[in-house]
Amino acid sequence: MLMKGNEAIAEAALRAGVQAYFGYPITPQSELPEYMARELQQRGGVFLQAESEVAAINMVYGAGGAGARVMTSTSSPGVSLMQEGLSYLVGAEVPCVIVNMVRGGPGLGNIAPAQSDYFQATRSAGHGDGRLIVLAPSTIQEAADLTILAFDLAERYRNPVMILGDGILGQMMEPVSFPPPLRRERDLSWATTGAGDGPRRLINSIYLDPDELEQHNLRLLEKYRRAQQEEVRWEAYRMEDAVLAVAAYGLAARVARSAVDRARAKGLAAGLLRPVTLFAFPAAAFREAAERVRAFLAVEMSAGQMVEDVRLAVEGRVPVFFYGRLGGVVPTPPEVLQQLEQVAAEVAR
Amino acid sequence: MLMKGNEAIAEAALRAGVQAYFGYPITPQSELPEYMARELQQRGGVFLQAESEVAAINMVYGAGGAGARVMTSTSSPGVSLMQEGLSYLVGAEVPCVIVNMVRGGPGLGNIAPAQSDYFQATRSAGHGDGRLIVLAPSTIQEAADLTILAFDLAERYRNPVMILGDGILGQMMEPVSFPPPLRRERDLSWATTGAGDGPRRLINSIYLDPDELEQHNLRLLEKYRRAQQEEVRWEAYRMEDAVLAVAAYGLAARVARSAVDRARAKGLAAGLLRPVTLFAFPAAAFREAAERVRAFLAVEMSAGQMVEDVRLAVEGRVPVFFYGRLGGVVPTPPEVLQQLEQVAAEVAR
Amino acid sequence: MATTELVIAGFGGQGILFLGEVLAHAAVLEGKNVTWMPAYGPEQRGGTATCTVVIADEPIGSPVVSDPPAVIVMNRPSMEKFEPRVRSRGLLIVNSSIVDRPVRRGDVRVLMVDAVREATVLGDARAANMVLLGAFLAAEPVVSLRAVEQALREMLPPERVALVTLNLSAIARGGEIAREQMLLQRV
Amino acid sequence: MATTELVIAGFGGQGILFLGEVLAHAAVLEGKNVTWMPAYGPEQRGGTATCTVVIADEPIGSPVVSDPPAVIVMNRPSMEKFEPRVRSRGLLIVNSSIVDRPVRRGDVRVLMVDAVREATVLGDARAANMVLLGAFLAAEPVVSLRAVEQALREMLPPERVALVTLNLSAIARGGEIAREQMLLQRV
Amino acid sequence: MAKIVIDEERCKGCQLCVQFCPPKVLAMSSRLNSRGFYTVELVDEARCTSCAACALVCPDVVITVFKPERVRVA
Amino acid sequence: MAKIVIDEERCKGCQLCVQFCPPKVLAMSSRLNSRGFYTVELVDEARCTSCAACALVCPDVVITVFKPERVRVA
Amino acid sequence: MKQITARPKVLLDVPMHYCPGCTHGVAHRLVAEAIDELGIRGRTIGVASVGCSVFMYNYLDLDFQQAAHGRAPAVATGIKRVLPDRIVFTYQGDGDLAAIGTAEIVHAANRGENITVIFINNAVYGMTGGQMAPTTLLGMRTTTTPFGRDARQAGYPIRVVELLNTLRGPAYLARVALAGPANIHRARKAIRRAFQTQVEGRGFSLVEVLSTCPVTWGMAPVEAVRWLEEHMLPEFPLGEFRTPEAREAVLVPLGGGGKG
Amino acid sequence: MKQITARPKVLLDVPMHYCPGCTHGVAHRLVAEAIDELGIRGRTIGVASVGCSVFMYNYLDLDFQQAAHGRAPAVATGIKRVLPDRIVFTYQGDGDLAAIGTAEIVHAANRGENITVIFINNAVYGMTGGQMAPTTLLGMRTTTTPFGRDARQAGYPIRVVELLNTLRGPAYLARVALAGPANIHRARKAIRRAFQTQVEGRGFSLVEVLSTCPVTWGMAPVEAVRWLEEHMLPEFPLGEFRTPEAREAVLVPLGGGGKG
């Protein structure tokens, strides 16, 4: 089926059994709520257009805390407005899925595709030490597949999961197929279902006593550590014998892939290491690759954000170069190829 | 004068000629707006309690864009709510000062002092590639001094400046002194003063054309690069002959300083490298120190945030250890000393 | 040709995205990899709209094309913007009903199609986009007309099936025009 | 002693922060480095309140003290919380009007002060905090009584100057009690 | 058994019950509870009407009110 | 000089002026402007009353209205 | 002797953290009584807000969610939409509801969410130490209106019930006061009726409860009640402003009209 | 021939990006006329919001700030407070003002900020492609109410002027419609009066302007105007709801009363 990314994510969420969607319109993701308005309601679920992104994320908190499979979607400015809510979701361990179709910033910026929310997505869920699990699809099929995974991870870790797509991924169409609707055994023993069976339950993030809050944070950290061990996903393309590795995710990784092919055609042994989970970041894969390649070239549609994770993983073993386009400009394969050639020259020196 | 940190910052802002304050109450910083309610109004300025942090930061945008010296203050959850506004402020290049008296998170957390908003402060001003300039005082005198600096930097770079204090800094009292009220020559040729002289002016962050938005972002990056060259501040304590260096800022740095003294008393050549500007981070100072010390120990009241900047600066030259307390727990000098001793043992192996 | 890249540009409301979608859909029906990518200005109507379609046998890398080998321009601003970008020896199809200046570049293949007039003749000016699609397919037969027909049938709701016939005649007419011009130009 | 660290703990409303502030202020008047740090629960009244004062000649590192050498506990919950934390050979001053159990540790110096009663006798039960301050200063004379008097004068608004006298008598009375007990204990 | 039972440990000495007791039979005692509050007491049980106003206004559910059973006169 | 001047390049062919012209003297022309819109034209100048309704409803300030000067008859 | 008052079953037997004389305790008890009386304990979910009542979940034997400052109506909406047969209520202060939470309460009310809102108007921000609230009276001194609230500088006290009463979503809107036995009695009835409205599926209900904050008002609790009566009652008139019956009698048809 | 209509001086001579027949263009002209007529061009600052009118700053020869979605009243407050002798106005759509910006408009109005708000109610989110707005009519189909807005699911159209009219801060509140010459004439007067209110320092003024969005409504512009008249006018009655004179006649004293 030929489908827009936004619609494919929506349909995948439906297959994953999403029960409620709360959101607020914003380009370039409005097709997602629009799809939900048509389809989710007809399939017996809850669709509600909230009065704002702030309200939407707090509705997600309520519904998620009550045990529903729930999601929202938005784009960069909307995610900024959700930061407090995200921090509460992490603190209260409410599972849910948030889609961010990133657009050019800062401020109102524009509606062109960007990757400049990487830090916001991977470094902090609002204030405090909480984290989101972050998945970065690079095709529409992958967007659909990761959406289904996102719901499962959210529940396995009782943590919000973000799908981070560069705006265009929501707008463009590609062929996509879906699994049949899934049924999942779900443990809701923690949820405030108001069933009155057993001891009362609490969805909460306040721990006034610092010692208690420390313990709570340590529990959260333990989850992240587990995710770092068990959930890390990445793709290696032509990395077997690569001398130079491009690091890129999402749309930039597609461009990079074309560039790698062009480089190979010109005899330059380039490869691509594409993180699929941005948090937890595939640090080990990069560390390992650093033993084999001569240099990394991080390509991003940002001023250089993921490159920090690459540098933190590589820890000076080999040089890490960066090439970024900003403000919604998508780099082209020839541009990236040229960068690769420069890096090759630099490294040869 | 013996003064609470919050009040000292307020008084320093008054000396720096602040013209307007917009804010919303939150512990542990409410003494700051309360001081402003009494003093700023009496000294002819504007004090307004906004309906929320969201409104407050957008009032700051309006007043700052109109050319006033303006500030707000809040604590962690409030900063999360300000993320969209911060992104607009950065994008539209509106100078202003934001005080964050960080408390324990995530979510509602508690009101104990924390350093867990480091990433949020230093990595991203909301969405997009924008940055705040971030200053981290560790005494109340320094809080006052950096407040004055903050206003100057904000205007020099036409960028919001954040004072990042661990909650307790606002609540505690120490002796402090202030300079006489300052008068600054200010260039307001960019501000929407509605004066009708010359061409119309615009405070704006929308650049629909990606190429234009890229240019705009490059201009912003250029400012940050300048700040990285010209504004970096840090303090080195007993670093001359140090073999182990503690990296810590704010309250943690005070604890670390005591620990360093205790270590020295026991014959362990420890020192303290304390970043004062968190963005721009004193990477060069750390890189340089890495040539001389055997290891770093980053001490934070967080799960490990500043330590990434240390690692990015050090790039594997020497090992970087981390010791963190979470959720509002303040580490003690004996704890840090013990960590130092462990690191010493580890490095000796 | 392993990869076909086409950019269609014009005003919003000229059916640019639909043109691209018909092509993309047909390509999917023929088992190809496809990306269809829209871009528009702030205007809902009357602004600029652009659509990029990439069709390939291999997995598609970038869906964004900076130097397209084929472009359909449907208004004057798009002509200004895309004429310089067409790849050398590429194809530039011009909706000459609206674009009132000739092509300046000498190193590209050009088709001038009076699409609005042709569509009006066929009964509905709005089918101009299909006339242009027909012209494109005559020059670059990346998908079969059968696939295009099936795509149209799947895309249009049953109550608007009459449109399929109209659209097919428009495509056919566009093909004729293109073939005529190509013959003259020996492209 | 180069550094003095004192924790005062009790209910909100018992004048704990004020006690600490008088001490801190006096120390500033004597040219020392000082930190005064409050901590409280969610309650505005009736909850717990803690105040930590550090006085030193050198710049002060941590204003937070985990194992204080001196503690004043003004209610039972604070007794439970802080008795175990007082540094060995440290000083524990107990407001025995409200804390109705004896000290259990044997390795600390103890002063039991019936502060509410003493203050009531002096005319205002709310001066209990000053009685305890007096006791502390008798045991640890880190600042002079003259500095304390001046601090009180500077802190209290002119219309409440009468309080200065009351507070000074309370401090004096606390000192007497402490000296008596110390004599008996030979601390 | 008394007409009202006061859970002294819970009393915060706010005096709302004292104020709103119609016959004014409640007053503050001189007893401090372990949380440091002076507690309320019933000073004139006979005049207590078991009207429950005290229980209604008490924010801390300190007071439980009992009513003497009516002795039915046949 | 005409009673109304139409800035054709600015006209978006929305027909609001056509609709609200009281004497119905405006109509769509068959001219496309460079932005792709059919433009409006005055088809019966004589009946135009210079009432300015067209200018009032036009969202794009396309139409400027002129009124013949009254010739005073002394 | 027959026991004629008792702790409501759903009100847990633990001390509350409120200041002496704070009427939050009374309001908690009234909510608990309504839940007991309607027999909905086994299917009620509370939403605590950010304010002095943030720990409400410690006091009621119910499932609870603790919402971000001002967002309780959105949280309650999320819960109620996915669990429509549960009884969902929020308990919010005036800072929470009428300042930062203005958009959420207006829109939840306008949607006619079938939830109940207990709105504690104590004319001040209690938890943070007595700053001005949107409901602070003109002339009233708070820590952020040290010279008294001046309408030119800080606007007017907001009358939330009157504001929401312009919307068509609400089914029950009332204002009561926790000032003395008679008023508390009326408050009990209103709160019960609000929950009843929800139980019957008739739409959004809100009770504004005029309350005291003796500590930040700087008054003894008894004095605070008197002050409430003297100053708050004239500003915030009591009564039932909207009933489900009145609403249903004039209700515009739900669908109909419009571009179809 | 005498020229009797002219482009207002402050309205720049550039094409506007609006769709054909979109009444944003008319509203812009009326604002420009008011500014011209009051002679305040040299001291007026505009605040553009997020919606189709985001580029308003391209069309008026004034200093402008572009505000975040919904926050224009807060931005205008910030400007006006530091430059009280400037004329400050916002221009906001219904999504911007009545959804995400609810708290900001209510509180700016309640504070009686001496600013002017031009509120374009076109019953829909235009810029993002036609989703439901808070003002969308019942039964109306939008991309997020594909089966028509149902009050049970999505609440009722919000009547902003009526809502704000419960507050004491506003000095001038009116609703007008850009439907045909007579209505546009009245709209011009209301907008002028709103600015006049500010010039005279009499407080907050807002004009709700019923507008069309032909494209997302799926209608020709002329049809859209007819639809506005038929469906929006009954839902959103026109008129002046509050005037400075009426307000000042009943105004509660600004200080007075309260805990002193």
Ligand SMILES: Cc1ncc(C[n+]2csc(CCOP(=O)(O)OP(=O)(O)O)c2C)c(N)n1
């Ligand atoms: C986003 C955010 N802003 C501010 C605060 C600080 N805060 C906590 S409670 C409160 C106001 C409480 O006032 P109110 O809602 O009236 O409740 P009360 O305490 O008076 O019952 C505020 C501003 C917060 N926790 N979160």
Ligand SMILES: Cc1ncc(C[n+]2csc(CCOP(=O)(O)OP(=O)(O)O)c2C)c(N)n1
């Ligand atoms: C925080 C945020 N949320 C959402 C958006 C997307 N957005 C842009 S305009 C708009 C609504 C516009 O509708 P309205 O205010 O009614 O103006 P109109 O276009 O109809 O004139 C929205 C939701 C945004 N830019 N920022």
Ligand code: SF4
């Ligand atoms: S029951 Fe009535 S009369 Fe008896 S103590 Fe309580 S209030 Fe007073």
Ligand code: SF4
């Ligand atoms: S009302 Fe309750 S808490 Fe207050 S004094 Fe009476 S019994 Fe004690």
Ligand code: SF4
């Ligand atoms: S001026 Fe009046 S009569 Fe003349 S064209 Fe315009 S609307 Fe018609």
Ligand code: SF4
């Ligand atoms: S109203 Fe204006 S834009 Fe519309 S058709 Fe008439 S002249 Fe053209």
Ligand code: SF4
């Ligand atoms: S501060 Fe006020 S509202 Fe909060 S508990 Fe104390 S009296 Fe009650």
Ligand code: SF4
């Ligand atoms: S989308 Fe609607 S509101 Fe926006 S410009 Fe077009 S017609 Fe006007």
Ligand SMILES: [Mg+2]
């Ligand atoms: Mg309150």
Ligand SMILES: [Mg+2]
């Ligand atoms: Mg709109």
